[in-house]
Amino acid sequence: MQHRRAQGKPEWxxxxxxxxxxxxxxxxxxxxxxxxxxxxxxxxxxxTRLRDSSPHTFKEMATRLRQQLTPGSLLFRHGLRIAIxxxxxxxxxxxxxxxxxxxILLTTVxxxxxxxxxxxxRLVQRIAGTLLGLGVTWALMQLFPGTELQLLLxxxxxxxxxxxxxxxYVLATAAMTLMALLCFNLIGNxxxxxxxxxxDTLIGCAIAAAASxxxxxxxxxxxxxxxxxxxxxxxxxxxxxxLGQYRGGMRDDLAYRIARRDMHNADxxxxxxxxxxxxxxxxxxxxxxxxxxxxxxSNTLLGxxxxxxxxxxxxxxxxEDGLIERGQARLQQQLQQLGQALTTRTPxxxxxxxxxxxxxxxxxxxxxxxxxxxxVRTQLALMLRLVPQLRRAANALVRVPASAAAxxxx
Numbered sequence: 001m002q003h004r005r006a007q008g009k010p011e012w013x014x015x016x017x018x019x020x021x022x023x024x025x026x027x028x029x030x031x032x033x034x035x036x037x038x039x040x041x042x043x044x045x046x047x048t049r050l051r052d053s054s055p056h057t058f059k060e061m062a063t064r065l066r067q068q069l070t071p072g073s074l075l076f077r078h079g080l081r082i083a084i085x086x087x088x089x090x091x092x093x094x095x096x097x098x099x100x101x102x103x104i105l106l107t108t109v110x111x112x113x114x115x116x117x118x119x120x121x122r123l124v125q126r127i128a129g130t131l132l133g134l135g136v137t138w139a140l141m142q143l144f145p146g147t148e149l150q151l152l153l154x155x156x157x158x159x160x161x162x163x164x165x166x167x168x169y170v171l172a173t174a175a176m177t178l179m180a181l182l183c184f185n186l187i188g189n190x191x192x193x194x195x196x197x198x199x200d201t202l203i204g205c206a207i208a209a210a211a212s213x214x215x216x217x218x219x220x221x222x223x224x225x226x227x228x229x230x231x232x233x234x235x236x237x238x239x240x241x242x243l244g245q246y247r248g249g250m251r252d253d254l255a256y257r258i259a260r261r262d263m264h265n266a267d268x269x270x271x272x273x274x275x276x277x278x279x280x281x282x283x284x285x286x287x288x289x290x291x292x293x294x295x296x297x298s299n300t301l302l303g304x305x306x307x308x309x310x311x312x313x314x315x316x317x318x319x320e321d322g323l324i325e326r327g328q329a330r331l332q333q334q335l336q337q338l339g340q341a342l343t344t345r346t347p348x349x350x351x352x353x354x355x356x357x358x359x360x361x362x363x364x365x366x367x368x369x370x371x372x373x374x375x376v377r378t379q380l381a382l383m384l385r386l387v388p389q390l391r392r393a394a395n396a397l398v399r400v401p402a403s404a405a406a407x408x409x410x
Contacts, residue, residue: 129169238309
């Protein structure tokens with residue numbers, strides 16, 4: 001870079017300035033990793049506070065409870081759904097009197113998830129794991145009829161269950177099935193329980209699937225506008241915190257870290273919601289293509305904000321730079337309008353010319369301006385050019401078919 005600067009070609013200074021910012025960012029990351037490797041690194045002048053979201057008074061606790069005691073609450077809907085499913089399972093258990101009918105209730109509890117997509121995935125995993133476990137159990141009881149070997153296999157299966165229960169549910173279910181049947185075989189005849197185990201699993205899965213489909217179903221397509229609105233609202237807070245750092249200097253204080261984490265969490269929640277929509281019935285999905293377009297645009301917006309957040313040096317010229325102030329005000333105003341429109345499901349006009357004119361002005365940076373200040377102007381211009389695309393995707397989201405346009409509390 002020094003060699004290129006020494007050559008003095010007029011088209012290189014701006015590109016070298018951007019490259020210098022990248023080099024500074026890499027050097028800062030390397031320094032932080034080196035300091036983190038030292039166990040005795042002092043934490044002076046570093047804000048190590050964490051967000052405290054727990055209620056501390058009875059009033060706060062009562063407020064939290066009132067917020068959840070409504071059909072619009074995901075926790076309330078899931079609690080009611082699983083309670084009714086368990087009552088149905090218990091009633092069925094009393095009617096048919098199976099030998100180990102509690103397997104029906106356990107399967108219902110484990111399979112029934114807060115939304116239909118997750119329930120459908122867990123249902124498939126549960127059935128597949130049970131079939132795998134039953135097949136392996138039958139083969140092992142044929143190969144190793146000895147009590148001592150079966151006891152060791154049961155212990156190994158229990159260990160495998162605890163190792164895999166969080167991220168490999170099919171294998172965990174197979175291991176638990178193997179352990180249960182081997183334990184029953186140690187005190188009796190495990191062969192006679194193979195078919196009851198499979199039947200009880202199928203009944204429990206059927207009850208869980210019916211509950212997720214019929215009892216206050218939480219279709220992601222009907223609340224996707226709220227998830228996208230949260231992404232936009234979080235981006236406004238993150239933008240305000242990032243540009244505030246350029247005025248006051250880099251500091252990873254609690255407010256900045258909360259705003260950054262909320263933006264990343266909102267973007268991840270949108271990705272999860274879209275993944276769940278892929279598993280929902282076609283009539284409840286809404287405009288899935290528009291959702292994925294919005295996800296791509298939100299990832300781009302997050303990238304622009306992260307580029308600003310990666311540097312954050314204090315710029316003496318930012319408070320006097322009216323163009324940056326104007327660009328920030330316009331961008332925040334447009335994003336707030338977009339978030340409100342998504343919340344209320346109201347289409348917005350595009351008005352692309354206004355954003356393009358201001359973005360062009362921001363990108364006309366003098367050659368003698370500082371590299372960080374050029375970065376702020378450039379990123380603001382890029383985000384302003386992104387606003388019309390976000391509006392188009394948002395308008396496509398709020399214009400959903402009438403069959404899927406029921407409110408989120410339906």
